Amino acid sequence: MDASELLNHLNGGALDARIEEIYTLTGEGRDTVRERLVDLVAHFADEFPGLSAALFTAAGRTEMGGNHTDHQHGQVLAGSVSLDMIACGGPDRSGVIRVRSVGYPEVVVALDDLEPRASEYGTSASLVRGVARALTDRGYELGGAALCVFSNVPGGSGLSSSAAYEILIGVALNHLFCSDQLSAVELAQIGQFAENVFFGKPSGLMDQMACSVGGVVHIDFADPSAPTLSRVDVDLAAAGHVLCIIDSGADHADLTDEYAAITNEMGAVAACLGAEYLSEVDPAAFWSRLGEVRQLTGDRAVLRAVHFFEDNARVAQQASALAEGRFDDFLGMVTSSGISSAGHLQNLYAVSQPAQQAVGVTIALAQKLLGGRGAVRVHGGGFAGTVQAYVPVDLATDFEAGINAVLGDNACQILSIRPVGGAVIAG
Incomplete structure (x- = not known):
């Protein structure tokens, strides 16, 4: 359909049911x-007049269990x-993919040049190029497209803006050129390929899977080509808590080397024990050879391996606690995970910037405001970015105000879990 028709559908309420299905919002929330979406479609019509238009979304993600376990083929929750990226776009058969994201430079990728470029590492262009390359490698013929993107997933926030972007581009191209044949899992794998090979970041698959699949999922990456997924029903409201993501005020966008060091050090321990990934190592063997492993890999690598073994085992226990309604047990394990991340994984601050410890300060502030209730821990990759807190409903207003009074307006965001990850909204 063209943009004017899509606007008529939106303004007339024809897409309200689809919006409610994706966002689980009604009333004022749905109207917002x-x-x-109306603003996005109108923007697309101005930027690319005359093109057909479809609407797409990809969710941000929150890591609920398993901190830095995915890249070792472990388990995550x-x-x-409810924060997402949305895109409006259509095919133009130009041989070029154009992406105009509000607040960012235009991305232009020619489909006859899909090799990785070192000069593009760390850029949105690399992700578009990588996703397009993965689709052509699967035998799909891309013909060029124009997309406009709006996002309320803050960059460098620990909510996986890069993974959401990869999934958004994948969902759009999958719809425009692949007849929606690729599954959510395949789109996640494509996103990881783009991030690893073209963006230059050695990420695991958790971020892309969460952004793509939707809801709360327990994922086992023992075979990353065919990860095992189990959906977990979670009702935070029924448990009397809200999920808060707190911006510590320090950007984690330029910390690739710190993240790579975790991957490399865990890999070194695995190699020392005859494996490629720590998920393949028997923890008993690790402990029985601790002296040898420590001598060959160093103390920090050993401690990071300890974190992996503990946090990886904790994931299944957290999933079971949520599925069985044992929310207090889940909160206790969130706290334990946070302690392990701080003491063993050591991802609260970058050793290259020891004076910058915004994450640690944010955790201390949240703990003070919680007064022994709820739970708080580092969120996502760490070193900067965000902190995650589960806050009792009766404390939520004061907690949010207390965080914002110190860290700035909107530093604390109360979010909800949405059941849909990457999706076509209309078109």
């Missing part, structure tokens, strides 16, 4: 989403959240 609709208005945001993750959920898609």
